[in-house]
Amino acid sequence: MLLFLIRVIYAMVCVGTIVTFVTLDALPEPFGSNRVTSFILLLLASQIVSFLDILIPQKRIDVVSAIYFGLLIGFMLSWLTNLALSPVVMGNYRPITLMLSNLILPYLCVTLLLQTRDKFRFIIPYIEFAKEVRGGRPYILDTSALIDGRIADVLETKIIDAEIVIPSFVLQELQDIADSSEKLRRNRGRRGLDVVSRLQSNTNIEVRLHETRPEEGKGQSVDQRLVDLAKELGGAVVTNDFNLNKVASVQGVDVINLNDLANCLKPKHLPGERISLKIVRPGEASGQGVGYLDDGTMVVCEDGGGMVGKESEIIVKSVLQSSAGRMVFGRLPLPGDR
Numbered sequence: 001m002l003l004f005l006i007r008v009i010y011a012m013v014c015v016g017t018i019v020t021f022v023t024l025d026a027l028p029e030p031f032g033s034n035r036v037t038s039f040i041l042l043l044l045a046s047q048i049v050s051f052l053d054i055l056i057p058q059k060r061i062d063v064v065s066a067i068y069f070g071l072l073i074g075f076m077l078s079w080l081t082n083l084a085l086s087p088v089v090m091g092n093y094r095p096i097t098l099m100l101s102n103l104i105l106p107y108l109c110v111t112l113l114l115q116t117r118d119k120f121r122f123i124i125p126y127i128e129f130a131k132e133v134r135g136g137r138p139y140i141l142d143t144s145a146l147i148d149g150r151i152a153d154v155l156e157t158k159i160i161d162a163e164i165v166i167p168s169f170v171l172q173e174l175q176d177i178a179d180s181s182e183k184l185r186r187n188r189g190r191r192g193l194d195v196v197s198r199l200q201s202n203t204n205i206e207v208r209l210h211e212t213r214p215e216e217g218k219g220q221s222v223d224q225r226l227v228d229l230a231k232e233l234g235g236a237v238v239t240n241d242f243n244l245n246k247v248a249s250v251q252g253v254d255v256i257n258l259n260d261l262a263n264c265l266k267p268k269h270l271p272g273e274r275i276s277l278k279i280v281r282p283g284e285a286s287g288q289g290v291g292y293l294d295d296g297t298m299v300v301c302e303d304g305g306g307m308v309g310k311e312s313e314i315i316v317k318s319v320l321q322s323s324a325g326r327m328v329f330g331r332l333p334l335p336g337d338r
Contacts, residue, residue, distance in 0.1 A: 007050050007053070007054075010050065011047065011050065014043060014046040014047065015043065018039055018042045018043055018046065019039065021042070022035045022038050022039045022042070023035070063114065066110065066113035066114045067110055067113075067114070069109075069113065070106065070109040070110030070111075070112070070113045070114070071106050071109070071110060073109045074105040074106025074107070074108065074109035074110065075102065075105070075106055077101075077105045077109070078098075078101040078102045078105045078106070081097075081101050081105065082094075082097060082098050082101055085097060137162065137233075137234050137235045137236065138162060138163040138164070138165045138208075138233050138234075138235035138236075139160065139162050139163070139164055139165065139235060139236055139237075139238050139256065140165045140166075140167065140210075140226060140229055140230050140233065140235050140236070140237050140238065141164060141165070141166050141170065141238050141239075142170060142222075142223075142226050142237060142238065142239040142241060142244060143170050143173050143174060143177075143192065143222065144239055144240050144241040144244070145238045145239050145240060145258060146166070146170070146174060146192040146195045146196060147174075147177075147188050147189070147191055147192040147195075148240050148258060149191060149192075149195050150258055150262065151195070151199075151238060151258060152195050152198050152199055152202075154258075154261070155199065155202070155205050156202065156204070156205075158204060162206075163206045163207075163208060164199060164205060164206060164207045164208070165208050165210050165229075165233065165235065166196060166199075166207065166208070166209050166210065167209075167210045167212060167225070167226065167229055168209060168210060168211050168212050169212055169222060169225055170222065170226070171193075171196065171209070173222055174189050174192040174193050174196070175189070175193070176189070177189030177192070178190045178192070178193055210229065210233075212225075212229075223241070223243070223244045223247055223248075224247070226239075226244065226248075227244075227247060227248050227251050227253050230248065230253045230254075231251075231252075231253060235254075236253070236254035236255060236256055237253060237254070237255050237256070238255075238256045238258065239255060239256075239257060239258070240257060240258040240259050245257050263321055263326050268319075269316045269319055269328055270316065270319075271316055271317055271318060271319075272315065272316065273315075273316045274313050274314065274315055274316075274333070275293070275299070275313070275314050275316065275328075275330070276311065276312075276313055276314075277291040277293070277299055277301070277311070277312060277313075277314045277330075278291050278309075278310070278311045278312075279291045279301060279304045279307040279308050279309065279310060279312060280292065280308070280309070281308060282305050282308060283300055283301075283304075283305065286305070287302065287303060287304075287305040287306075288300055288301065288302060288304065288305055289301040289303075289304025289305050289306075289307050289308055290304075291304070291314075293328070297326050297327070297328055298326075298327050298328070299314060299327075299328040299329075299330060300327060300328070300329050300330070301314050301330050301331060301332060302317075302329070302330070302331045302332075303331055303332045304332060307332070312332060313332075313333055314330040314331070314332065315330055315331055315332075315333055316328055316329075316330045317329045317330050317331055
């Protein structure tokens with residue numbers, strides 16, 4: 001609405017200014033010979049800017065800044081170059097050097113800034129081409145992290161102050177999963193899409209949907225495209241996919257594994273420590289019983305096969321921790337244990 005009002009006001013100002021111009025008594029030729037035609041042509045010329053503004057609704061400040069400062073620096077270099085060459089270039093050659101420098105140097109400056117705007121920050125007092133994102137570098141979410149859903153809870157704690165990037169090909173994969181004929185797979189896809197909506201509705205989280213062209217990454221897997229995007233943006237991949245974790249690490253891309261993060265926040269259990277546990281089912285080996293702590297950690301009790309459905313005290317023997325999760329191994333207390 002604000003842009004519409006600005007465009008209307010601009011059009012009204014243009015009409016008033018051009019009417020004043022074409023009604024001047026000493027109007028220069030060829031404007032003075034046909035004032036109506038001059039008014040129409042000048043009005044159309046003034047509205048080309050509005051037409052281009054409407055035609056290109058999505059504008060990036062780094063692109064606009066690169067073009068603006070590229071032209072500014074290019075013409076400044078052209079002026080300095082011609083000033084330095086004035087004692088050397090004589091006669092009819094001076095207009096040629098002026099024309100060539102005014103054509104070549106602005107073009108080189110604009111293309112240089114456009115090609116390098118994402119690789120370094122060209123700073124002019126209080127102005128920088130690269131957008132300064134929160135946290136310094138973005139976090140790219142993969143499909144498994146969105147389906148898992150814990151990332152939304154982590155971000156709501158405000159412990160991560162960074163831009164969250166969701167690539168368009170990840171959204172497409174979630175859509176394909178949500179359209180699956182298999183009920184479990186369909187529910188997983190819908191859960192991932194719900195997590196995306198939840199992140200976008202949170203005003204405390206900076207979420208950006210990164211659009212990629214269909215031809216980009218053609219023939220590559222989603223995991224490899226995520227790794228390539230992380231390299232391009234200088235960010236880290238957020239996932240709980242063990243294979244993606246390994247692939248990204250091999251290629252030098254930082255990975256935040258949600259399982260590792262969850263394991264770090266779980267309470268530690270040392271060998272010899274006693275914990276209260278309800279055995280809920282038999283284990284895979286004979287005589288084993290399996291229970292779960294409040295945080296979801298699975299506990300395997302060696303002698304707990306006969307304690308299924310009962311609450312018991314378990315003595316911790318060892319703890320196995322990996323990116324796939326944490327397991328606690330224990331046994332029932334013996335009469336000689338204290």
